[in-house]
Amino acid sequence: xxxxxxxxxxxxxxxxxxxxxxxxxxxxxxEVKNPNGIIQMGLAENQxxxxxxxxxxxxxxxxxAFKDHNNQSIFKELALFQDYHxxxxxxxxxxxxxxxxxxxxVSFDTNNLVLTAGATSANETLMFCLANPGxxxxxxxxxYPGFDRxxxxxxxxxxxxxxxxxxxxxxxxxxxLEEAYKQAEKQNLKVKGVLVTNPSNPLGTSLSLHExxxxxxxxxxxxxxxxxxxxxxxTVFSYPCFTSIMEVLKNRNLMNTEIAKRVHIVYSLSxxxxxxxxxxxxxxxxxxxxxxxxxxxxxxxxxxSQTQHLLSEILSDKKFTKSYLLENRRRLKERHEMLVKGLQxxxxxxxxxxxxxxxxxxxxHLLSSxxxxxxxxxxKKIVYEVGLNIxxxxxxxxxxxxxxxxxxxxxxxxxxxxxxQRVQSFVDCMAKKSMQSRHQQLLxxxxxxxxxxxxxxxxxxxxxxxxxxxxx
Amino acid sequence: SSQTHTQANMExxxxxxxxxxxxxxxxxxxxxxxxxxxxxxxxHLTENPNGVIQMGLAENQxxxxxxxxxxxxxxxxxxxxxxxxSQFKDIANFQDYHxxxxxxxxIANFMGKVRGNRVTFxxxxxxxxxxxTGASESLMFCLADPGxxxxxxxxxYPAFDRxxRWRTGVQLVPxxxxxxxxxxxxxxxxxxxxxxxxxxNIKVKGLILANPSNPLGTTTDKQTLQTLMRxxxxxxxxxxxxxxxxxxxxxxxxxxxxxEVLQEMEQDSSNKINRELVHIIYSLSxxxxxxxxxxxxxxxxxxxxxxxxxxxxxxxxxxSQTQLFLASILSDEEFVxxxxxxxxxxxxxxxxxxxxxLEKExxxxxxxxxxxxxxxxxxxxxxxxxxxxxxxxxxxxxxxxxxxxxxxxxxxxxxxxxxxxxxxxxxxxxxxIALKRIxxxxxxxxxxxxxxxxxxxxxxxxxxLRLSFSSRLYDEATMMSPRMMSPHSPFARSPLVxxxx
Numbered sequence: 005x006x007x008x009x010x011x012x013x014x015x016x017x018x019x020x021x022x023x024x025x026x027x028x029x030x031x032x033x034x035e036v037k038n039p040n041g042i043i044q045m046g047l048a049e050n051q052x053x054x055x056x057x058x059x060x061x062x063x064x065x066x067x068x069a070f071k072d073h074n075n076q077s078i079f080k081e082l083a084l085f086q087d088y089h090x091x092x093x094x095x096x097x098x099x100x101x102x103x104x105x106x107x108x109x110v111s112f113d114t115n116n117l118v119l120t121a122g123a124t125s126a127n128e129t130l131m132f133c134l135a136n137p138g139x140x141x142x143x144x145x146x147x148y149p150g151f152d153r154x155x156x157x158x159x160x161x162x163x164x165x166x167x168x169x170x171x172x173x174x175x176x177x178x179x180x181l182e183e184a185y186k187q188a189e190k191q192n193l194k195v196k197g198v199l200v201t202n203p204s205n206p207l208g209t210s211l212s213l214h215e216x217x218x219x220x221x222x223x224x225x226x227x228x229x230x231x232x233x234x235x236x237x238x239t240v241f242s243y244p245c246f247t248s249i250m251e252v253l254k255n256r257n258l259m260n261t262e263i264a265k266r267v268h269i270v271y272s273l274s275x276x277x278x279x280x281x282x283x284x285x286x287x288x289x290x291x292x293x294x295x296x297x298x299x300x301x302x303x304x305x306x307x308x309s310q311t312q313h314l315l316s317e318i319l320s321d322k323k324f325t326k327s328y329l330l331e332n333r334r335r336l337k338e339r340h341e342m343l344v345k346g347l348q349x350x351x352x353x354x355x356x357x358x359x360x361x362x363x364x365x366x367x368x369h370l371l372s373s374x375x376x377x378x379x380x381x382x383x384k385k386i387v388y389e390v391g392l393n394i395x396x397x398x399x400x401x402x403x404x405x406x407x408x409x410x411x412x413x414x415x416x417x418x419x420x421x422x423x424x425q426r427v428q429s430f431v432d433c434m435a436k437k438s439m440q441s442r443h444q445q446l447l448x449x450x451x452x453x454x455x456x457x458x459x460x461x462x463x464x465x466x467x468x469x470x471x472x473x474x475x476x
Numbered sequence: 477s478s479q480t481h482t483q484a485n486m487e488x489x490x491x492x493x494x495x496x497x498x499x500x501x502x503x504x505x506x507x508x509x510x511x512x513x514x515x516x517x518x519x520h521l522t523e524n525p526n527g528v529i530q531m532g533l534a535e536n537q538x539x540x541x542x543x544x545x546x547x548x549x550x551x552x553x554x555x556x557x558x559x560x561x562s563q564f565k566d567i568a569n570f571q572d573y574h575x576x577x578x579x580x581x582x583i584a585n586f587m588g589k590v591r592g593n594r595v596t597f598x599x600x601x602x603x604x605x606x607x608x609t610g611a612s613e614s615l616m617f618c619l620a621d622p623g624x625x626x627x628x629x630x631x632x633y634p635a636f637d638r639x640x641r642w643r644t645g646v647q648l649v650p651x652x653x654x655x656x657x658x659x660x661x662x663x664x665x666x667x668x669x670x671x672x673x674x675x676x677n678i679k680v681k682g683l684i685l686a687n688p689s690n691p692l693g694t695t696t697d698k699q700t701l702q703t704l705m706r707x708x709x710x711x712x713x714x715x716x717x718x719x720x721x722x723x724x725x726x727x728x729x730x731x732x733x734x735x736e737v738l739q740e741m742e743q744d745s746s747n748k749i750n751r752e753l754v755h756i757i758y759s760l761s762x763x764x765x766x767x768x769x770x771x772x773x774x775x776x777x778x779x780x781x782x783x784x785x786x787x788x789x790x791x792x793x794x795x796s797q798t799q800l801f802l803a804s805i806l807s808d809e810e811f812v813x814x815x816x817x818x819x820x821x822x823x824x825x826x827x828x829x830x831x832x833x834l835e836k837e838x839x840x841x842x843x844x845x846x847x848x849x850x851x852x853x854x855x856x857x858x859x860x861x862x863x864x865x866x867x868x869x870x871x872x873x874x875x876x877x878x879x880x881x882x883x884x885x886x887x888x889x890x891x892x893x894x895x896x897x898x899x900x901x902x903x904x905x906x907x908x909i910a911l912k913r914i915x916x917x918x919x920x921x922x923x924x925x926x927x928x929x930x931x932x933x934x935x936x937x938x939x940x941l942r943l944s945f946s947s948r949l950y951d952e953a954t955m956m957s958p959r960m961m962s963p964h965s966p967f968a969r970s971p972l973v974x975x976x977x
Contacts, residue, residue: 281796
């Protein structure tokens with residue numbers, strides 16, 4: 005009686021990624037009311053810099069009151085404005101902001117920008133434009149769990165993973181790309197493109213120039229699209245600098261070529277400005293056919309004119325955006341260090357990262373078995389016994405068990421410290437509980453080795469782990 | 477070279493999806509000439525008094541001042557003013573697809589009020605959508621698979637072709653209505669449509685009805701609604717009621733919502749009503765005149781649909797800033813009661829002014845009690861009852877009378893000669909000018925008629941008026957529908973749209 009979309013579960017919400025949230029909802033931590041509750045570390049939100057926005061708003065009350073900067077009421081115009089081309093003032097301000105984040109190395113044309121209700125809508129819309137039902141997009145693992153819903157559910161598109169491994173810090177390799185393409189062919193899936201998140205969720209790393217070049221070469225040779233989801237571009241807080249795919253095209257003199265027309269960017273203000281509630285997303289494409297189709301599709305999810313107006317005023321304040329971006333990055337860096345160091349004390353390593361609102365944490369040594377069952381077991385312990393909702397790597401389609409995404413920007417400093425204390429107790433407890441001296445040896449070995457480790461803050465010991473071929 | 481450019485273009489088109497390159501969005505149809513004419517030469521009272529008056533946009537601009545007044549008096553409703561700023565962080569962060577509880581409660585209350593509190597709505601069944609546009613599409617995704625069909629009475633809102641079919645793959649099967657009975661839906665027409673679908677191997681999943689109707693401006697009577705309920709229950713298919721014009725009622729008969737009919741009929745178990753087949757689409761774009769805020773609502777009596785549609789609402793959530801604002805204003809009972817009453821009065825007055833003005837010139841409209849438009853009968857102005865003639869007349873109205881009205885064929889009307897004319901998207905002076913132009917057009921026609929009367933006999937199906945037109949080049953028009961939501965803001969000259977920096 006209902007459509008197959010209702011009964012299938014391509015919406016992906018039965019995955020552990022969402023189940024953890026449910027557990028959190030049942031027993032949420034509150035400093036005063038529920039100090040033993042579950043701390044939410046599974047939500048990639050940026051709550052660190054609201055005060056900066058709040059003070060801007062206090063000094064600039066007009067836009068929220070439906071007034072322009074001449075204090076004239078534009079309520080009527082805003083109430084009636086449903087043009088899917090978007091509010092020009094907002095688009096102008098947004099492209100400039102996007103440029104600013106990229107160090108003004110590239111500029112964006114408002115005619116190539118399509119506004120959508122969040123990146124969720126942008127990604128789905130691009131799929132509808134680029135893929136027929138049954139077509140596939142290649143995505144490097146681990147990836148954002150929401151892609152399963154956003155890209156596949158209503159579009160009928162498929163995702164084929166590009167397997168990345170901890171052996172090289174989860175970087176994309178040429179052979180992984182080729183292997184994924186072959187896999188798709190084996191499954192009789194027509195590959196329409198590659199989708200990458202840069203900076204990466206869940207890794208928190210920005211793509212290297214080498215990876216970006218590989219991607220451009222790959223899509224060029226296969227004559228397919230590249231979608232670069234750059235929603236975390238403003239969260240890059242340390243070296244190396246963020247390089248957008250657009251910059252690569254520019255530097256390689258590919259800007260007005262057919263290749264450039266197959267490169268599309270997804271953007272949003274949910275992470276960079278911490279405004280997920282406002283549903284501000286965008287598609288940027290050099291292909292006017294894509295822009296045209298996507299613009300029409302944006303009718304299904306336009307941005308509220310009230311919100312477009314407010315943001316056009318905020319983003320037009322160049323002094324504000326400059327200082328916000330700087331201060332926000334500084335706070336993210338500080339918070340990131342807190343988490344990394346806090347975990348390090350307990351013998352837990354993180355993938356070295358320079359961006360994002362989370363760390364990709366290596367808990368392989370805490371697994372009872374080197375399997376995804378072992379990962380689930382550990383995850384449940386962490387949720388129920390330690391009281392932290394973190395995201396297991398399997399929910400991100402990681403091919404190796406034992407990795408977890410842990411968010412650090414969606415809570416107060418005190419809460420983060422408490423979380424670290426809980427982890428410390430847990431690890432201590434586990435160490436005591438463990439009858440196998442193997443675990444203790446491992447911890448000792450790791451801490452000795454750490455002093456000789458150059459860049460990589462994790463190591464892989466072949467003697468102790470059998471990485472299973474279990475792929476999700 | 478241009479050849480390689482074309483070749484590259486073809487290759488690029490091949491690289492896109494079928495959906496992206498199909499014409500199913502309907503926006504490339506020749507009907508957009510009306511919009512183009514307006515865009516190139518938009519009317520402005522002082523700056524361009526001879527421009528084209530936009531009467532093709534179903535907007536409610538009559539009562540925005542009431543809302544604007546409320547905004548000025550209630551700074552807390554905005555998270556960003558001094559009074560509201562304490563809420564900023566929570567609201568800016570709030571992306572829960574359940575939606576703000578206060579917002580859902582306020583919407584549920586508002587919907588109840590609009591139905592005279594004869595029914596109540598459960599806030600937990602309120603699901604958000606990106607405007608009614610997004611909500612309708614999501615509902616189709618929930619109820620139908622690609623290839624399945626939905627029955628829809630004609631004439632209907634042209635953008636249904638896009639909203640319900642484009643990305644969903646759903647097919648629309650018309651229930652033919654005509655003027656012989658004021659375009660009411662008959663049982664025969666219903667059964668006939670259903671049979672046609674079966675004969676074409678289309679699996680019918682439901683029926684969609686706009687009540688009040690766009691473009692007719694009429695409300696569906698209770699008896700017809702009961703007939704429809706019995707029909708869908710008998711066939712075990714869904715009924716989707718698009719009630720986005722519910723509060724634009726300005727005259728009797730009173731609005732009867734499908735929710736009321738459901739409530740009544742359920743009480744008698746012999747009716748065998750399955751409430752899980754009933755769904756409502758709502759929005760604030762027409763009733764409150766706020767299309768820019770993208771407030772689409774899906775209300776379903778089916779738990780699975782609510783659950784699924786809620787997940788889908790991720791693709792078109794309402795900005796939390798807007799949710800908060802609306803939760804505030806719609807919770808102000810005094811304001812809402814006053815607004816509904818005053819808005820209705822203003823619509824009644826405007827409707828009366830316009831229809832009386834038309835009647836003076838011998839032009840009648842379908843008797844209507846709701847909506848932001850009239851369904852104007854210009855059949856007597858056609859030389860022949862054909863759609864070619866309708867298009868010719870339409871081009872004349874755009875180019876000579878300079879009014880952008882919407883031809884009935886774009887609404888899939890089976891009888892040529894009907895036009896939808898919007899009256900609530902302009903001020904009183906503009907209405908005056910529009911009526912003056914119609915007057916002049918009609919006078920000119922009478923003059924021509926007297927001249928041609930000596931040469932030709934008037935045909936019997938034409939009444940007293942017969943206009944002879946200079947012929948225009950006529951494109952082979954498909955039955956594709958224009959996108960009735962204009963891609964262009966009505967305020968073409970507004971600084972909002974013209975911003976350069």
